[in-house]
Amino acid sequence: MTTEVLRTENLSRSFGGVQAVAGVSLTLHAGAVTALVGPNGAGKTTTFNLITGNLRADSGTAAIRGKPIMGLKPWQVARLGVARSFQDLRLFTHMTVRENVLAATETASWFWQPGGSTARRAREARADAALEATGLSALARARAIDLAYAERKFLSMARILAAEADIWLLDEPASGLDLASRTRFGQLLKDAQARGVAICLIEHNLDVVVELSNRIAFLDQGKVLAEGDPDAILKDPALAAIYFGDRPQEAA
Ligand SMILES: Nc1ncnc2c1ncn2[C@@H]1O[C@H](COP(=O)(O)OP(=O)(O)OP(=O)(O)O)[C@@H](O)[C@H]1O
Numbered sequence: 001m002t003t004e005v006l007r008t009e010n011l012s013r014s015f016g017g018v019q020a021v022a023g024v025s026l027t028l029h030a031g032a033v034t035a036l037v038g039p040n041g042a043g044k045t046t047t048f049n050l051i052t053g054n055l056r057a058d059s060g061t062a063a064i065r066g067k068p069i070m071g072l073k074p075w076q077v078a079r080l081g082v083a084r085s086f087q088d089l090r091l092f093t094h095m096t097v098r099e100n101v102l103a104a105t106e107t108a109s110w111f112w113q114p115g116g117s118t119a120r121r122a123r124e125a126r127a128d129a130a131l132e133a134t135g136l137s138a139l140a141r142a143r144a145i146d147l148a149y150a151e152r153k154f155l156s157m158a159r160i161l162a163a164e165a166d167i168w169l170l171d172e173p174a175s176g177l178d179l180a181s182r183t184r185f186g187q188l189l190k191d192a193q194a195r196g197v198a199i200c201l202i203e204h205n206l207d208v209v210v211e212l213s214n215r216i217a218f219l220d221q222g223k224v225l226a227e228g229d230p231d232a233i234l235k236d237p238a239l240a241a242i243y244f245g246d247r248p249q250e251a252a
């Protein structure tokens with residue numbers, strides 16, 4: 001339950017004069033859901049981008065099971081067992097639903113793909129199982145661009161499932177979902193958690209956070225202000241004031 005699989009230490013990144021991430025230290029554990037919570041612009045997505053190699057850090061380190069990952073390319077981080085979703089989903093909009101999921105099963109770069117029809121069939125079986133689990137089987141041949149909003153969110157989750165990664169970084173996967181869809185999404189997370197997946201969930205809806213997470217890391221202006229038990233953090237009036245935009249005036 002407490003096996004640490006991912007750790008960042010003092011990750012920092014600025015864009016011009018904006019310090020987007022300012023020394024973020026975070027740990028993810030197998031079979032646990034850590035919610036990354038904080039107001040708009042707090043640095044949540046940038047933190048993911050630094051971990052996954054989509055952006056270079058100015059300073060700080062990150063490691064997966066003790067192996068340093070700073071400087072690796074996104075596909076190299078993916079090969080170490082990290083699957084991520086994007087706030088803007090980034091589906092292959094003109095490919096079919098099934099093709100989108102199959103693409104997520106590719107475990108090697110283009111020049112070397114473990115070959116043969118057996119491997120191909122295994123990848124197809126993984127893709128089909130992911131479609132089944134996300135309720136998208138009947139839409140397998142539809143183009144991603146023709147899906148409804150919630151279906152696109154689940155397609156993004158099907159891609160995560162099919163990747164068979166044991167670390168999931170999910171950027172607002174439940175935003176805008178209706179209650180029934182949110183319940184289905186919650187079940188996907190609980191099943192993954194039971195299999196020992198370490199999950200980091202960026203989520204603005206605090207009801208979802210309370211229901212699904214074991215820990216919260218509260219981020220504001222690029223810094224982790226608090227980390228720990230969800231109930232305690234959400235009851236903290238100072239954090240609530242920051243979260244709901246009622247920030248105390250800073251001394252001039
Ligand atoms: N590529 C970029 N170039 C310039 N500034 C950026 C870039 N990416 C992020 N920022 C800035 O860094 C800060 C943190 O952004 P980030 O997207 O990480 O926030 P967030 O916590 O994910 O917010 P939200 O909840 O709105 O998604 C913001 O001020 C944002 O404008």
Ligand SMILES: [Mg+2]
Nearest residue numbers: 044045046087
């Ligand atoms: Mg974001």
